[in-house]
Amino acid sequence: MTTGVLLINLGSPASPSTADVRRYLNEFLMDRRVLDVPWPVRRLIVSAFILPTRPKQSAEAYAKIWREEGSPLLYHSRGLADALENALEQPVALAMRYGSPSVADGFEALEARGVTRCIVAPLYPHYADSTTTTSFEAAESCAPESMEIVRLAPFYADPGYIQALADVTRAALPEHCDYLLMSYHGLPERHLTKADPTGNHCLQSADCCERASAAHATCYRHQSRVTSRLLAEALGLDDSQYGVSYQSRLGRLPWLTPYTDATLVELAEHGVKHLAVVCPAFVADNLETLEEIGLAGKEAFLAAGGESFTLVPCLNEDERWVDALGLLLKRADLAVTG
Numbered sequence: 001m002t003t004g005v006l007l008i009n010l011g012s013p014a015s016p017s018t019a020d021v022r023r024y025l026n027e028f029l030m031d032r033r034v035l036d037v038p039w040p041v042r043r044l045i046v047s048a049f050i051l052p053t054r055p056k057q058s059a060e061a062y063a064k065i066w067r068e069e070g071s072p073l074l075y076h077s078r079g080l081a082d083a084l085e086n087a088l089e090q091p092v093a094l095a096m097r098y099g100s101p102s103v104a105d106g107f108e109a110l111e112a113r114g115v116t117r118c119i120v121a122p123l124y125p126h127y128a129d130s131t132t133t134t135s136f137e138a139a140e141s142c143a144p145e146s147m148e149i150v151r152l153a154p155f156y157a158d159p160g161y162i163q164a165l166a167d168v169t170r171a172a173l174p175e176h177c178d179y180l181l182m183s184y185h186g187l188p189e190r191h192l193t194k195a196d197p198t199g200n201h202c203l204q205s206a207d208c209c210e211r212a213s214a215a216h217a218t219c220y221r222h223q224s225r226v227t228s229r230l231l232a233e234a235l236g237l238d239d240s241q242y243g244v245s246y247q248s249r250l251g252r253l254p255w256l257t258p259y260t261d262a263t264l265v266e267l268a269e270h271g272v273k274h275l276a277v278v279c280p281a282f283v284a285d286n287l288e289t290l291e292e293i294g295l296a297g298k299e300a301f302l303a304a305g306g307e308s309f310t311l312v313p314c315l316n317e318d319e320r321w322v323d324a325l326g327l328l329l330k331r332a333d334l335a336v337t338g
Contacts, residue, residue, distance in 0.1 A: 001116050001117055001148075002090075002091070002113075002114045002115050002116050002117070003090055003115065003116075003117045003118070003119065003333060004090055004091035004092065004093065004110040004113065004115030004117070004118050004119070005084065005085075005088070005090060005091070005092045005093070005118070005119045005121060005329055006092075006093050006094075006095055006103075006106045006107065006110060006118050006119070006120050006121065006139065007077065007080065007081050007084070007092065007093070007094050007095065007106075007121050007123055008095050008096070008097055008103060008106075008120065008121065008122045008123065008135045008138075008139070009073060009077045009094070009095075009096055009097070009122075009123045009283075009284060010028075010073070010096065010097055010098065010131070010286075011024065011028070011073075011074075011096030011097050011098035011099035011100075012024065012062075012071035012073050012074055012096070012099055012286065012287070013025075013059075013062065013071070013099060014099065014100065015066075015070075016059050016062035016063040016066045017059060018055045018056050018059040019055075020059075021055040021056075021058045021059040021062060022051055022055035024098060024099055025046075025050065025051065025054060025055055025058065026046060026051060027098045027099070028098045029042075029045075029046045029050060030042060030043070030046055031097075031098070031130075031134055033129045033130050033133055033134035033137070034130045034134070036129070036130075036190075036191065036194065058287075061287060061291045061292075062287060062291075064290075064291050064295060065287060065290040065291045065294075065295075071286075072284070072285050072286055072290060073284050073285065073286035073287070074096070076284035076285055076314070076316040076317060077094055077096075077123070077284050078094055079316065079317035080094075080123075080283075080284065080316065080317050080321075080322065080325075081093065081094040083317050083319070083322045084322055084325060084326060084329075087322050087323065087326050088326055088329065088330075091109075091110055091113040091114075091115050093105075093106040093107075093109040093110045094106060095107075097131075097134060097135055097138060102142075103135075103138045103139055103142045104142040107139075107142050107143055107144060107147070110147075111144050111147065115147065116146065116147055116148065117147065117148040117149075117150060117333075118143065118147050118148070118149055118150065119150045119151075119152055119329050119332055119333055120135070120136065120139045120149055120150065120151055120152065121152040121325075121328075121329060121332075122135035122136070122152065123283050123284065124154065124281070124283075125154060125155050125156040125158075125161060125223075125227060125280065125281060125283070126154055126156045126184070126220050126223040126224055126227070126281055127154045127156075127195075127217070127218050127219070127220060127223060128187055128191060128195075128220045129191060129194070129195055130187070130191065132154060136151060150332055150333060150336050151332070152328060152329060152332045153332070154223060155328055156223040156224070156226055156227045157223075157226050157227065157230060158324065158328060160320075160323065160324025160325075160327055160328065161321075161324050161325075161328070162227070162230045162231060162234055163234065163320065163324070164315055164318060164320040164321040164323075164324045165227075165231055165234075165278070165280055165315065166231055166234035166235055167318075167320050168312065168313065168314075168315055168318055168320070168321075169231070169235060169276075169278050169312050170235060172276070172278075172310060172311075172312040172313060173276050173310065173312070174274065174276065174308065174310050176274045176308070177274050177275070177276050177310070178272045178273055178274045178275065179241060179242065179243070179267060179272045179274075179275055179276070180232075180235070180237060180241060180242040180243075180275075180276050180277075180278060181242070181243055181244075181245060181260070181263065181264070181267065181275060181276070181277045181278075182227075182228045182231065182242060182243070182244050182245070182277075182278055182279075182280055183244075183245050183246070183247050183260045183277055183278070183279050183293060183297075184224045184244070184245070184246050184247070184256075184279070184280060184281040185246070185247060185248050185279075185281045185282070185288060186246035186247055186248050186249045186255045186256050186259070186260075187220050187221075187246070187255065187256050188251075188253050188254070188255050189203055189253070189254045189255065189256060190253065190254075191220070192219060192220060192221055192256075195215075195218040195219070195220075196215045196218070196219070197214055197215060197217075197218065198213060198214055198215050201213045201214075201215040202215050202219055202221070203221075208222075209221055209222040209225050220256075221256055224244065224246075224280070224281065225244065227280050228242070228244045228280070231278075231280060243258075243263065243267075244258075245258045245259065245260040245263040246258070246259060246260060247259070247260035247261070247279075247288060247292060247293065247297075248288050248292060260293070260297065261296075261297065261300060264277075264297050264300050264301045264304070264306075265300055265301070265304040267301070267306070268301050268302075268304035268305040268306040269304055269305060272306065273305075273306060273307040273308070274306075274307060274308045274310075275301055275306055275308070275309050275310070276309075276310040276311075276312060277293050277297065277309070277310070277311055277312065278312035279293060279312070279314060282314050283314055283315045283316075283321065284314050284315070284316055285313060285314045285316060286314075289311065289314055290311075293311055294311040297309075297311075298311070
């Protein structure tokens with residue numbers, strides 16, 4: 001039996017043109033796990049309220065961070081796949097949940113190399129239906145019938161992931177840094193309550209993330225807080241030296257708070273002069289890290305009175321992350337094969 005790996009990341013448009021961004025956004029937002037309303041309502045929202053204006057705005061943002069090699073997310077994800085294959089000496093394919101290469105493309109590449117067992121690895125440390133679940137659903141629908149599927153669980157508290165994140169963060173921190181903000185991708189609050197298997201824990205009390213519950217296995221907020229605490233411990237930070245926020249919200253529904261854009265301004269207004277921001281929910285740099293935080297976020301912080309701003313790079317192809325992910329994949333395979 002030949003074991004291979006399918007890495008799944010979110011995806012990006014084929015180019016920073018408005019047309020390509022529109023196609024990408026349409027595929028992304030029409031996923032029922034992303035915009036979790038009935039199809040007719042979803043189609044109306046996307047077609048009438050988002051696609052008329054959002055693609056042009058997003059295309060302008062993509063153009064600011066686009067590389068000669070293409071999308072930064074795709075570039076770094078490919079680099080990770082190549083480095084991981086060299087480390088594991090096993091076939092590794094890359095797929096994007098939206099855009100190209102597709103999940104079907106990834107399985108086709110692995111099948112052509114004789115893979116009969118595939119470890120499906122969504123590159124998201126924290127559980128969410130809009131990332132983890134939709135990736136596994138796509139994998140199940142595209143996988144060849146003869147191929148055994150092994151799932152990699154969220155790795156938000158994995159010691160290797162935390163250590164790699166701490167090492168990359170420490171190396172990027174400037175000599176003078178007043179505060180480290182850990183900014184995670186946001187999530188609508190109702191995604192948490194819908195994913196809560198108990199039906200009565202998530203967001204039902206101020207300390208819900210701290211009280212033990214079966215809901216934590218599918219709670220993005222709890223898991224992001226665990227990552228933050230572990231990263232702070234690894235860096236030797238006390239509670240006054242770091243904070244947590246959530247970025248990239250869309251629409252008017254309540255999303256996880258505090259919001260990153262508001263937090264950046266508040267930190268500067270409250271005397272933080274030298275700020276660093278790390279984005280632990282992303283393992284590869286992309287639009288949300290490079291443009292939303294590295295450009296727009298930096299501009300907002302400096303305009304509010306900050307003096308220096310450091311964006312910590314994502315794990316990308318860092319060899320410590322490659323080693324940590326390799327161990328995660330080996331453990332996932334051993335858990336099935338014994």
